[in-house]
Amino acid sequence: MQGAVVSATDLACRRGDRLLFAGLSLALGKGGAMQVAGHNGIGKSSLLRILAGLAPAFEGTVAVDGAVGLLDERPALDPALPLGRALGFWRQLDSAGEEAHLKRLGLTTLLDVPVRYLSTGQKKRAAFARLLGQGAKVWLLDEPLNGLDGHAVELAEAITAEHCASGGVTVIASHQPFRLPGLRTLHLSEFAA
Numbered sequence: 455m456q457g458a459v460v461s462a463t464d465l466a467c468r469r470g471d472r473l474l475f476a477g478l479s480l481a482l483g484k485g486g487a488m489q490v491a492g493h494n495g496i497g498k499s500s501l502l503r504i505l506a507g508l509a510p511a512f513e514g515t516v517a518v519d520g521a522v523g524l525l526d527e528r529p530a531l532d533p534a535l536p537l538g539r540a541l542g543f544w545r546q547l548d549s550a551g552e553e554a555h556l557k558r559l560g561l562t563t564l565l566d567v568p569v570r571y572l573s574t575g576q577k578k579r580a581a582f583a584r585l586l587g588q589g590a591k592v593w594l595l596d597e598p599l600n601g602l603d604g605h606a607v608e609l610a611e612a613i614t615a616e617h618c619a620s621g622g623v624t625v626i627a628s629h630q631p632f633r634l635p636g637l638r639t640l641h642l643s644e645f646a647a
């Protein structure tokens with residue numbers, strides 16, 4: 455689709471021997487944001503993994519113009535390393551762990567703590583630091599608010615709003631409300647097979 459940064463056409467997803475959804479099309483242009491909603495097991499994470507290129511579509515096509523950053527429950531940080539060193543690994547590839555991001559996300563006092571000791575919310579904030587450092591145009595956020603307290607939820611929403619305001623594209627898979635200007639909702643149940 456012309457002008458789209460992320461688009462999917464007539465997508466179908468099969469997991470094991472079950473067809474989860476079919477006939478799904480979407481298109482998001484610069485600054486666009488969409489929340490994928492639906493009950494447990496309907497295929498929200500599966501859709502994000504297909505958009506990320508990590509899982510094949512059963513049918514249909516996906517086109518993504520730009521780098522993709524996927525944030526899910528696996529923060530891709532070595533659990534044995536202190537947070538600062540775990541982020542340092544990524545800093546060699548991008549700017550993950552940049553001072554300003556760490557400060558904003560309240561991580562500066564946690565850099566000596568092994569990743570495996572971090573709380574769920576602290577790990578999620580570290581994942582956001584990693585995502586910010588990546589500088590990817592397309593953000594795929596799988597349950598991004600899980601484990602975050604009220605303040606951190608507002609921060610995650612603000613960071614995502616800034617990403618979209620600067621032309622980035624965001625797709626969010628979540629049950630929870632996510633406050634974001636211009637957020638559209640895709641109800642996966644409408645495409646359930």
Ligand SMILES: Nc1ncnc2c1ncn2[C@@H]1O[C@H](COP(=O)(O)OP(=O)(O)OP(=O)(O)O)[C@@H](O)[C@H]1O
Pocket residue numbers: 469470474492493494495496497498499500501627
């Ligand atoms: N590798 C796999 N092989 C077979 N089935 C799978 C595989 N991965 C996921 N599934 C199944 O696909 C379905 C969709 O899973 P998915 O994680 O995409 O759902 P979801 O909507 O994100 O769920 P939740 O809201 O619980 O996170 C589930 O029934 C799940 O058990």
